Amino acid sequence: MFRNKLFNIFKATCILHRKKILTKIRIFSPVTLGFLTTASCEDSLKEYHISWDDGKLEHEFLIRQATTVNVNAATQLLTVTLIAIQDTSERLREALSKEICLVKQAIEWGEEGTPPHHWDQLVAVRGTLCDLKHNFRTLLSYMDYAEKLATVAAEISYLSGNIAASDAICERIDHACRTCNTQKQLTHELQQESLELQQQAIISSPHLEQKLKEETVSDENARKGKIKK
Secondary structure, eight states, rough: OOOHHHHHHHHHHHHHHHHHHHHHHHHHHHHHHHHHHHHHHHHHHHHHHHHHHHHHHHHHHHHEEEHHHHHHHHHHHEEEEEEEHHHHHHHHHHHHHHHHHHHHHHHHHHHHHSSSHHHHHHHHHHHHHHHHHHHHHHHHHHHHHHHHHHHHHHHHHHHTTOHHHHHHHHHHHHHHHHHHHHHHHHHHHHHHHHHHHHHHHHHHHGGGGGHHHHHHHHHHHHHHHHHOO
């Protein structure tokens, strides 16, 4: 029993002594490692300054940053203009479809059977068509200038070494051009259908020719009145 107590005292003494040693190691070792790390970083910094030209690196970075801003602005202009073209084109096709429907009804009912408010609706639709056609042409001209601006941004980005931005905006230009051509084609097809229907109405029902001309003149006068205001 006395031997067991003596063994326990000896064991406790060894544990305390080991804890003191570990504490000393934890206190002094981080300082030494910190000095070693600091010395290593200073050496790396010296090597970096020797191998690179700070002036050249700064100018190239600023140019690339400027081209990135330019590309973002041109991309935003393309996107906004394209959305406006799509919206105006859809509204224009809706108005054309309504005009076609009204003309078909006028052909079916005849001049005498067509109620007066029907012609009023046709006049209103044609007035809307004139405004939408004007807006659509204006937006297409905007897209031409936006495309030129984006092309310049793509070229200067490529020359500055910003290849990723140049490729991205080139893809955006291609997408915008394809979408605009699609919208123009769809609108043109519906306009041709409207014109062919009106020609058919004049040939099959000559008594509607004068009425349709009168509505066209009234539509033009109304549009001119809006412009003067």
